[in-house]
Amino acid sequence: MPVPEGRLVEDAADAWEAAQEIGLPVVVKPLDANHGRGVFADLKTRQDVETAYAGALAEGSGVMVERFIEGDEHRLLVVGGKLVAANRGDTARVVGDGRSSIRELIDLQINSDPRRGEEEGFPLETLLLEREPIAIHELQRQGYAPESVPPAGQEVLILRHGNMAFDVTDEVHPEVAAAAIQAARVVGLDIAGIDLVTRDVSRPLSETRGAIVEVNAGPSLLMHLKPAVGKPRPAGQAIVDHLFAAGDDGRIPIVGVLGRREPALLARLVGHLLRLSGRSVGLACGEGLFLDQRQLAARPCQHFDGGQRLLINREIEAAVIETSARAILAEGLPYDRCQVGVLTDADPDPALAEFYIDSPERLHAVLRTQVDVVLAQGAAVLNACEPAVAAMAGLCDGEVILFARDADAAPLEPHLEQGGRAVFVRNGAIVLAAAGNEEPLARASRFALTGAAATPAQLEAVLAAVAAAWALDVPVDLIPAGIEHFEQERAAAARATDAMGA
Template identity: 35%
Template structure:
């Protein structure tokens, strides 16, 4: 058994609305074998991984997988469950898995859920399935699997890249509010919301946490000065440049003292209860490793941390330093080991608590208590391992939020106001947080009060206190960033289909780009923001969608969503407001595990399923495959409006929809019509639609209908849509689709048509407008032979003179192979076709022009547009920017009666 490929799907996908990993497995020698064919395998597997007994495996109760093992199941399925069990063993909380045949016998696709915020480049999923394959293979061979070290390494990798408690709490709180969340790489940085509503949170620091305030609190001496000037009680203290300075401060202020780095963090090199010159000398030597040293008089009382958000107290905790409690039997080393078995304790900040350490500082503190790691404390005796109470040094916390005295709340409110922080953790040392403090007195130093202010304060002591109730501090941060009623999303239109999706996307983007509205758009030629190309690429997948949704200058998103992006990476968004499906045709079959039109419909249906409740789904009533999408279970059950469009006013789907009071957009009596139940309103003449060749190009009309329907679904006024549509310039707004040139009296029609339905549509348009035509065609070499042959037949049906050429990128085929398939299919289908083969675009176009007569047209299909434009310009061709065949008359805007055809169709219903 071996792994062929591993692919991560980051967003909603064919399997789950959450991230998954798909693994292509080849069973090789285990092809056709079942678990019952290998004596002792099931027993050995369950003995090694007893947690498998709890797996349901399509059953509604534990034990379902064990039943499958005993009844006989294939080994790809076994590898899936082993990988899921290993995932659970390292604390990676996922449950979904699926294994399915992927072509020939022995080839399987294993799909497993991934944690939402696991980094996209994480090696953990692959490592888990690799270890699962190794374990299964060893047991089949009768070998003892060697796997403990490998699993430990995977666990370490998972722990190092998982979000910390603060980040996780904020992400979960945002998702509960239905706010989009995206973790940035492996950081604790979160992007919340889309477009102009986007906000950023880095742990407990927001994008509105002031840099000045952050710099102030990072400097403990400056913080002391700011707070003292505001009348807030802070310890006496100064910066000590040398150990002699520190000694003078000991003599001046008296013991006990605190020595700490001026810019320290997380309790590192903080030393308390210092009273002798030796204490000061040792502490200064350690603290000075981090730069300047601050020496302060130590406050009396207990340590508290108060979390303030937007001037309000959200949570408070009493903190106790790292310690162990004796039992009279175990030494301190053993007691530390016992405490560290608590699953809440981790190495750093990835768990609710931090593991205890017997480091140099702990050994010094033990010595001050007259103990060593080998000492055995008495029953109930507390032994301190750290002087400061930070959780990052192993401390614990007790929630005291409900005990905070109003005077202390006001003190904390004044503290964050003084340093200018929106989110901050205030460290206090007080006799009791439930009692008020005496006002500061100029002649007498304070003995209790504020000792530090922290930017990006850790939340874990409030999320999982050792004692007391948990506080929803993640929710408090999200609520401060997105108060109730504040939007977090921008309008989002997702366009998919086989043909016309790029043009439709461009049209929708243009229609929504009314003055002052910045549209972000992804298409097959790049990412556009406010009409400007900002990233040139095939931008139809989730990475490109991320550029738009993460851009805080974008008001509306229009995303071309291609099959390849869905299958290989998942959707780049959670929900859309409008989903558009232009049509679904047999193209790309045989790629990425999609072999049939039914499977392709299933892929495209994801766009329909992910339209939010209250949104709209725009469907092509003229395409049977698209009509079938409306009956998909995930689409039919959703609460969304269905809007149909079509160029056939006899269409029974539209007629039934209108009878039920639905909305549709029609090409009727030469006009673009919005129909709603029995009501009709003509918006414009079809002949006025740019790029439609006076309404003679049905595919262009369909694209316009889809775009208008999407824009209207978002509430754009009809008048604004008509004005915007009239102003659309196909040459600049839709390059490479229906571009018309003229060279010495011969027209050249440049279009991206590259499959049988697209070519048939172009042939029909050409036949409506020109008396004679030549086709110069190229086709992507990565299509199946039968699809290439279908495209060739479509060309032969529409053109008696054809030039076939290959593009530069052969897409895995041999030079001349694709051309030969096309040529042979054309001549076999219509032997009287004059079909020539050329080497490349530069030879093909002149040959085609030589075959055409003045007044005729050459249809030129292409793979890359830039070389086509360069060649046409070099040959002296001139653009025909506004082809016009006839001028319509009449007045639009008045209510319409039903056309005879539509009246007849409705009547038949």
């Protein structure tokens, strides 16, 4: 990439030595800073270099000396491998009138511009010498101080680079754009502000001896959205379009699990089925925190922090998050909406007394949260054998899928007649029912968790997990094999635990 030669320096003397190695004039700048603070350019003497070293060090954790590139500073915004906008900086100068000091001239000729201000909405900043050591340095190099009165007609340079607010997007040469895009790619950024210096951005850098001087991971957008001169560019729209494909809301499928009957078993089985369908799955439940098959924490994680730890992990493609009525009351849910919300029961919980939840009506107001947050394109999975749970179907913005260990559960028939889906047990078989059709999934006796030795809560957990997987388009023929594989893994883990205990 075309970049200026340079290196880190240890002290003022080393800065001068580096300047001689590189060749004068040079630039002295902080290793890490922003907004151009501490960048001293076109330095030609030892005194200038050593003075600039002190100013640059005050703005960063280290100092670099680089070859000076002749030209104007430009900022090119690259988003997703495309040039979105380009801005040119301009020098700040005043012209003496023979009466006013330089400080007064700055207020009269620069800060009087209505486009300048202290608030973020202004495209240009107010120029205050007190916070611009570079400007003081430039004045000293010309033999002036802030209170000096230059002769009438005398032009005085205040800042060599600044006023980055002149749109030049349509002028950028394709080779210059390609260099900026490649710089972002080399650094590893999909959104980047590329600073380059060139005499003419409409010509290749090889012709102008221009160079890239900085890559910014957090580029300012205001200069492109509201330039002082030129056409505004839709920088924000470009970033949103890059991050979220057309029609994509940026969400991953989240399954929320709420209830007191085997919620951890249910959550783990749903996570297992999703993983077998080819997704990287995060799971937070009463048995710990999991990323695919790796357990990240063994302590109970059915709380806000457990869910949040999953949702900040960019690797996961789906999340299963168990919660409880107490966690909802004490902390809230770790997500705003979910693709699937599972509610297994409305059993009373003595632990909720501290929140004054002492009646079925008040408990209903808490439990309905899991149904309220289901997305319009999602589904609530509700227990048809629990009247208080089944009655929440009308609260769901999306589809409702009922599950029941008893095929004669009262809500099933009207729900199916209205075109709904359901999962239940009939004549010893787990059945998927929809649109007037019933499809046997597997014999209940095929699985330990639904066989004769299973508890009612275990059976319900499996039925709810099947319904959740069905709602998430897990292939139906994968579900029975997934349940068997899940039981085998649980049995192996139990044997390993027993062996360690022995």
